[in-house]
Amino acid sequence: MFDIKWIRANTEAFDAALSRRKGIVTRSADLLAIDDRRRDIIVRLNEAQEKRNALSKQIGQAKAQKDEAKAGELMAEVARLKDTIPAGEAEERAVELELRNALSVLPNIAFDDVPDGTDEAGNVEYFGRNGSPETAAKLRAPRPSFAFAPKEHYEVGVAANGNMDFEIAAKLSGSRFVVLKGQVARLERALGQFMLDLHTNEHGYLEVQPPLLVKDDALFGTNQLPKFEDDLFFAPHGDGRLALIPTAEVPLTNMVRESILSEEELPLRLTALTPCFRSEAGSAGRDTRGMLRQHQFNKVEMVSITTPETSVDEHERMLTCAETVLQKLGLHYRVMNLCTGDLGFGAKKTYDLEVWLPGQDTYREISSVSVCGDFQARRMDARYRPTGEKVSPRFVHTLNGSGTAVGRCLIAVLENYQQEDGSVLVPEVLRPYMGGLTSIGGR
RNA sequence: GGAGAGGUGGCAGAGUGGUCGAAUGCACCGCACUCGAAAUGCGGCGUGGGGGUGACUCCACCGUGAGUUCGAAUCUCACCCUCUCCGCCA
Numbered sequence: 001m002f003d004i005k006w007i008r009a010n011t012e013a014f015d016a017a018l019s020r021r022k023g024i025v026t027r028s029a030d031l032l033a034i035d036d037r038r039r040d041i042i043v044r045l046n047e048a049q050e051k052r053n054a055l056s057k058q059i060g061q062a063k064a065q066k067d068e069a070k071a072g073e074l075m076a077e078v079a080r081l082k083d084t085i086p087a088g089e090a091e092e093r094a095v096e097l098e099l100r101n102a103l104s105v106l107p108n109i110a111f112d113d114v115p116d117g118t119d120e121a122g123n124v125e126y127f128g129r130n131g132s133p134e135t136a137a138k139l140r141a142p143r144p145s146f147a148f149a150p151k152e153h154y155e156v157g158v159a160a161n162g163n164m165d166f167e168i169a170a171k172l173s174g175s176r177f178v179v180l181k182g183q184v185a186r187l188e189r190a191l192g193q194f195m196l197d198l199h200t201n202e203h204g205y206l207e208v209q210p211p212l213l214v215k216d217d218a219l220f221g222t223n224q225l226p227k228f229e230d231d232l233f234f235a236p237h238g239d240g241r242l243a244l245i246p247t248a249e250v251p252l253t254n255m256v257r258e259s260i261l262s263e264e265e266l267p268l269r270l271t272a273l274t275p276c277f278r279s280e281a282g283s284a285g286r287d288t289r290g291m292l293r294q295h296q297f298n299k300v301e302m303v304s305i306t307t308p309e310t311s312v313d314e315h316e317r318m319l320t321c322a323e324t325v326l327q328k329l330g331l332h333y334r335v336m337n338l339c340t341g342d343l344g345f346g347a348k349k350t351y352d353l354e355v356w357l358p359g360q361d362t363y364r365e366i367s368s369v370s371v372c373g374d375f376q377a378r379r380m381d382a383r384y385r386p387t388g389e390k391v392s393p394r395f396v397h398t399l400n401g402s403g404t405a406v407g408r409c410l411i412a413v414l415e416n417y418q419q420e421d422g423s424v425l426v427p428e429v430l431r432p433y434m435g436g437l438t439s440i441g442g443r
Numbered sequence: 444g445g446a447g448a449g450g451u452g453g454c455a456g457a458g459u460g461g462u463c464g465a466a467u468g469c470a471c472c473g474c475a476c477u478c479g480a481a482a483u484g485c486g487g488c489g490u491g492g493g494g495g496u497g498a499c500u501c502c503a504c505c506g507u508g509a510g511u512u513c514g515a516a517u518c519u520c521a522c523c524c525u526c527u528c529c530g531c532c533a
Contacts (some may be wrong), residue, residue, distance in 0.1 A: 042493050046502045053502085056514040060461040063513095075513045082513090096492095260453065260490095262471095385453070385471090393453095393490080 001103050001378045004035050017109035020116060022339045024107065030104055038095045045088035052081050052390050094399055104220070108375040111349045117339025126337040126351060126354050129316055138324070141330045143356055144416050152359035153414040154290040157422015158441025159184055164291065169376035175288070176280060176295045183440040187413065187426070188298070190433035192273045192406045195300040195325050203321045205271035205302055210251030212274060213242040218254040222400075223346040230281045233295075244277035249400040250299035256396065257380035263387040266396070267314060268305040271403065273298060282347055290411070292364065297407035302398040307384065308374065311397035315371040319351050322367045322403045328429045331412050333355040334363055346372045352406065359415040366408045369401030 007014050011028040019271050055078040062071040115124045127136040156333040163184035168176040180188055199205040213235060219225040224232060225248060243317055250269045259266070275391060276299050287293035302321060306314045319335065326333045338350040349369035354363035374395035377383070383393035417425040423442040426434050434440070 042502080045492060049502055054512080057461070059513050064461085073511085078513050248491070262453075387471095 007031055008195050020110055022341045026106060031087050034102060041091045041095055045092055048081050048084050048088060052078055058136060062356060065092045077423045106332055107345045108348050110343055114349050115339040118341040120342045122339030122341055123336040126335045139327055143332045144358060144398050148420045150358040150418060152290060153406045153411040156414045156418045158424050159414055169412050177305045178291045185249055185355050188410050190430045191409050192298055193433050194430055195403055196273045199271045199302060205269040208270050208272045210272055212245050214245055214250055218250055219243055221257050222250045231279055233279055246274040247276050248274040248305060250304035252301060253376060253398050254380060256382040261384040263384055266384060270303045272302045291407055299405045302401045302403045306397045311371050314399055318399055319369045319403045321431055322353055322369055322401050329427045331416055344370060346375050348373045355412040358413050367402040367404040372398045391398050
């Protein structure tokens, strides 16, 4: 969410930046018109309140001196304000809500180095700071070659033989659910444990087990509300509701909401392995086969809370943390710098990691790493107190990234490590989590 | 779920109708002392929003929301949360 004062001081920059965003017609003039009205109301209200306070103080003094006549006189005078103050307060509340509503549906401004574009075709491959295709290739596994036609994940023997069961899941829960069994279930678990251990042991993240059900306020903080309500599942609760988290970004980021951290606590790096729940309301008919797009999936999420000065560096660092997962698993992938048309609502810049799926013969998103600036911090009221002379609190910056989507990573392992006989080799880093197994689904 | 206690500034903790945005302590910042540090002394130090070129000034905020009152941190009601005890329970 934007600061109206900043908009007022930077109308041209604001309008130019917003015009890069798809489908946004709001301009600074629309917002400043509301703000002008707001300020008028505040000025009038403050004048009335000031008068009331002054008279009330005089009444107190008059009463203290037992001057009842004067007190009565003053009370009559203040009585005339009785209606204007509550009315003014109501007006102020209304116009402030109007401004908040107008601001809360506006997406964040993209950094200058985000490419322009209308959809994913405008995304630009990224090889890291000072990187090149050559330096990237040294770190990443090459695309695997097969002596046979590689299958899609749900066709690979070990999955197709009943360990990835969509029929039973449909009986239990309908479409877009899956039941994993046996060694495929174990492989899924191994992947999650591996990622979590990597981020906690080697990347300095604090492991968190957050609630999976959250309040509307938390969803507002991380931009799911008010615009993306349709993507969520809700559970009735008391007179209200709780939402099933669509990503652990919601509880992890909101852990700092409505608080003032000290600078020494930053950067705060949090990670969690949680199920995620998405209604996929807008994706009817897309990716209906297999477990690529599910209502429920596991994901390891990373969240960083930083100072404004360090958030851009932290973004690169977080990207590296996510890449390390795929590098250690020996999975081929590429990194895309998302263009303005593909950029998420709250992001100033996003890198997508796309893993190679030989069965599909294409790259698919497996991680998304975003820097949000103070956009979410404003919505959450999350600040920190800088060390040193400046004591006035500032908004923190927030970042989030998947590290990575476990369900999709399972797909990637099944497709990339599949053997002609339908078995699947276990990547070396996962073997400790698989009781030493080097392969699953063999005879 | 039942009974009781309580929610006040970064933290702890006073404050039961007016001069309280709020004592005090800790933390923090500046200065002094010191070779330096500690200790000590002095001073400063909440958040948000208006107005003013500025010095400055006004308004709101004591869990949240209503209410009583000329005036509410303080009184009333509802709700939320925390703690203690009991019950139930993975």
